[in-house]
Amino acid sequence: MIETHTSLLLVVIPLLAAPVTAILPNGRLPWLLTLAVSWLCFVLAIWQFMQVMDGSVISYELGGWEPPWGIEYRIDIVNAFVALIVAGMAAVTLPYALLSVEQEIPKDRISLFYATLLLCLDGLLGIAMTGDVFNLFVFLEISSLSSYTLISMGRQRKALTASYQYLIMGTIGATFLLIGIGLIYSETGSLNMVDLNNRLPAVFEHRTVHTAFAFIVVGVGLKLAMFPLHLWLPNAYTYAPSAVTVFLAATATKVAVYVMLRMVFNVFSTGFAYVTPTDDMFLLLGVFGVVFASISAIGQKDAKRLLAYSSVAQIGYILLGIGFASALGLTAAVVHIFNHALMKAALFMAVGALVYRIGSSHITQIRGLGRQMPWTFGALVIAGLSLIGVPGTAGFISKWYLVLAAIEQQAWVIAIVILAGSLLAVIYIWKLVEALFFQPAIDDTKSVREAPLSLLVPTWILVLANIYFGLNTELTVNAATIAVQVLENIPQ
Amino acid sequence: MKHNLILRVIAKLLIPIIVLYALYVQFHGDFGPGGGFQAGVIFSVAFIFYALVYGIETAERVMPESVLRILASLGVLIYAGTGVATMLLGGNFLDYNVLASNPIAGQHIGILVIELGVGITVSSVMLLIFFIFAGRARQ
Numbered sequence: 001m002i003e004t005h006t007s008l009l010l011v012v013i014p015l016l017a018a019p020v021t022a023i024l025p026n027g028r029l030p031w032l033l034t035l036a037v038s039w040l041c042f043v044l045a046i047w048q049f050m051q052v053m054d055g056s057v058i059s060y061e062l063g064g065w066e067p068p069w070g071i072e073y074r075i076d077i078v079n080a081f082v083a084l085i086v087a088g089m090a091a092v093t094l095p096y097a098l099l100s101v102e103q104e105i106p107k108d109r110i111s112l113f114y115a116t117l118l119l120c121l122d123g124l125l126g127i128a129m130t131g132d133v134f135n136l137f138v139f140l141e142i143s144s145l146s147s148y149t150l151i152s153m154g155r156q157r158k159a160l161t162a163s164y165q166y167l168i169m170g171t172i173g174a175t176f177l178l179i180g181i182g183l184i185y186s187e188t189g190s191l192n193m194v195d196l197n198n199r200l201p202a203v204f205e206h207r208t209v210h211t212a213f214a215f216i217v218v219g220v221g222l223k224l225a226m227f228p229l230h231l232w233l234p235n236a237y238t239y240a241p242s243a244v245t246v247f248l249a250a251t252a253t254k255v256a257v258y259v260m261l262r263m264v265f266n267v268f269s270t271g272f273a274y275v276t277p278t279d280d281m282f283l284l285l286g287v288f289g290v291v292f293a294s295i296s297a298i299g300q301k302d303a304k305r306l307l308a309y310s311s312v313a314q315i316g317y318i319l320l321g322i323g324f325a326s327a328l329g330l331t332a333a334v335v336h337i338f339n340h341a342l343m344k345a346a347l348f349m350a351v352g353a354l355v356y357r358i359g360s361s362h363i364t365q366i367r368g369l370g371r372q373m374p375w376t377f378g379a380l381v382i383a384g385l386s387l388i389g390v391p392g393t394a395g396f397i398s399k400w401y402l403v404l405a406a407i408e409q410q411a412w413v414i415a416i417v418i419l420a421g422s423l424l425a426v427i428y429i430w431k432l433v434e435a436l437f438f439q440p441a442i443d444d445t446k447s448v449r450e451a452p453l454s455l456l457v458p459t460w461i462l463v464l465a466n467i468y469f470g471l472n473t474e475l476t477v478n479a480a481t482i483a484v485q486v487l488e489n490i491p492q
Numbered sequence: 493m494k495h496n497l498i499l500r501v502i503a504k505l506l507i508p509i510i511v512l513y514a515l516y517v518q519f520h521g522d523f524g525p526g527g528g529f530q531a532g533v534i535f536s537v538a539f540i541f542y543a544l545v546y547g548i549e550t551a552e553r554v555m556p557e558s559v560l561r562i563l564a565s566l567g568v569l570i571y572a573g574t575g576v577a578t579m580l581l582g583g584n585f586l587d588y589n590v591l592a593s594n595p596i597a598g599q600h601i602g603i604l605v606i607e608l609g610v611g612i613t614v615s616s617v618m619l620l621i622f623f624i625f626a627g628r629a630r631q
Contacts (some may be wrong), residue, residue, distance in 0.1 A: 016572045019565030064587035069622045 006048045007060050007073040010041055010250035014122035022115035026107055030114040031098050037118060039089040041125065045087035049080040055482050059131075067131070068192035074131030078483045081334070082258045083128040085341050089250040096349055096458040097243035100356055104155050104241045107155045113153060117247070124255045127406035133181050133267060134191045136479050137174065137260065140223065143255070146171045147248055151240040162235035169222055169232040176219030183212035184267075196267050204272060216263050217278065226258030226319060227289030230312040237308035238361075242352030245304060249311055250475060252347035254337045257318055261333070264322070265487040274325050282323030287417050289316025294424035298431065303351045303361040306428055306438050307344065310387065314340045317402060320414060327484050332401035334480035339386070339394040339469065346383035350376050353451035353459065363431070368441025370433070372448045377436055379459045384429035387468040389422045393470040395451060397477070496545070503545040510538040518611050522603045528610025535611065536618035548626050559624055560616040567613025571606045578602070 017037040021030045052058060052075055060073040097117075105113050123143025130136050148170065152163035185191055187208050188199040203209050218229070225233040233253075237245050264273045273279055290313050297309035314336070321333025353376040354369060355361050370377035386393035388398075397417060406415035450456070471477055518531035543551030575585045583590035588602025
């Protein structure tokens with residue numbers, strides 16, 4: 001039975017667990033349940049991924065309504081890959097969350113916190129599973145509303161402003177997406193992605209479809225923090241509780257990138273994106289995103305904020321990959337979705353461990369801590385190297401494919417921008433390393449202990465994964481290659 | 493509050509009718525316009541009306557916040573649980589046909605049960621929001 005229902009179970013299990021968690025007594029029980037659910041989802045996601053690894057497609061109709069009328073969950077390798085990232089990151093983040101959340105969230109809100117986290121996981125997995133554009137919007141709202149709540153639970157009062165800012169921007173994004181979906185529905189009378197792909201070419205000339213496309217690209221662009229629509233992101237990541245920052249940084253923008261890929265390449269078609277100036281726009285915004293966000297990152301005074309700006313820059317790389325309009329570029333984009341999740345989660349975890357010990361991530365406050373917390377510091381350095389793209393780390397693989405794609409197109413300027421982006425990353429990562437290791441501690445007499453094991457182990461799992469996927473590219477690149485074939489071909 | 497005699501009498505008169513109407517909208521949802529969401533809102537309106545006339549403390553004694561929280565979760569569980577039940581009976585998620593031997597009866601049962609879940613969650617969340625905002629004045 002589980003075999004046929006895998007895709008649905010991935011959505012239903014967190015959905016059932018969320019209300020149960022909400023009524024559990026505060027304490028460690030809600031965490032335990034959330035942990036169990038996230039691991040279960042991870043196992044299911046791995047299993048599902050292996051089923052579609054060969055390029056096959058699993059279709060699941062909800063409520064016994066045949067697609068295209070009913071909602072269909074349509075799992076190909078792209079969905080399964082994104083679901084694997086989301087479930088995997090949740091599974092690694094939750095052991096980390098226990099102590100960090102106990103310290104940062106008021107005791108009487110712990111069960112509600114985990115219920116919200118489960119809803120967020122549910123929404124993100126739902127986006128990855130569904131083959132229906134309206135259902136996708138609903139899941140996007142579930143994940144967004146729960147992430148606004150999660151961000152607002154940060155311990156500083158500024159978390160409320162950050163959350164509100166994200167709420168406004170995110171709602172505009174979601175509304176734009178909905179307007180776009182409404183317009184294509186009015187043109188084709190369908191909401192099913194495969195069906196839309198068949199019906200849309202007939203009306204490609206219509207102004208309505210072009211308008212819909214613009215609304216969808218801008219709306220999803222807001223959710224994925226596409227430069228210059230990224231303004232909500234630095235505050236949201238800075239003031240959210242550490243565990244939330246880790247989870248959202250690793251999954252939320254990645255899932256939004258997936259939505260963009262799905263919408264542009266499968267709902268509309270590869271041809272449509274390349275006839276309109278969309279690909280040039282992606283290239284342009286990607287270049288500006290990489291350069292400006294990296295430079296902004298250098299100027300930041302807060303470690304979390306610095307990494308948040310770096311996330312915007314990394315989204316720029318992914319956009320470059322999409323904009324190249326070639327198989328190689330898309331492969332780079334898909335690989336980077338995975339690798340960036342790994343490295344940014346590891347970095348935010350390391351910074352979260354600092355926050356756990358000293359209660360601040362401000363660069364003047366973390367001075368000299370590297371020597372007192374060597375394991376945390378080591379994780380930060382290695383994940384930082386991966387972010388820069390040093391050979392032997394996961395980051396190198398995505399940069400390598402990206403540069404190859406640029407050379408293939410003879411886009412020398414962009415190749416230089418990619419390399420310059422890495423150099424800028426060297427500067428901002430060095431800024432952290434310098435503060436942590438080479439500057440004297442503010443207070444020499446006060447000794448800070450190494451972070452507890454439950455924070456270190458998940459961090460190091462991700463750090464080792466960064467190295468593993470930098471040496472063994474079989475899984476990521478193979479999956480990405482097949483995923484690109486799925487994205488570029490019109491599905492049967 | 494003592495002087496608002498007319499208001500109090502009318503409220504007592506109207507509240508049962510509002511609740512009855514909510515239940516009508518709830519259980520007529522499978523044939524006519526209506527359903528859990530609208531019914532839930534109307535149902536909570538009866539309580540909000542009661543709270544406005546008799547005071548929040550009195551209303552909270554009738555419907556404590558802790559109960560509301562459990563009800564809010566219960567509604568979602570009823571909805572998703574129906575889906576799981578259909579899966580256990582061999583259908584797809586929320587495929588009501590398998591709920592009874594006759595598919596039409598199954599569809600009726602299915603939609604009534606999930607709309608009940610929606611109704612419970614919507615009305616309790618509406619009340620929770622009302623109590624939280626109204627309760628801020630006391631702090």
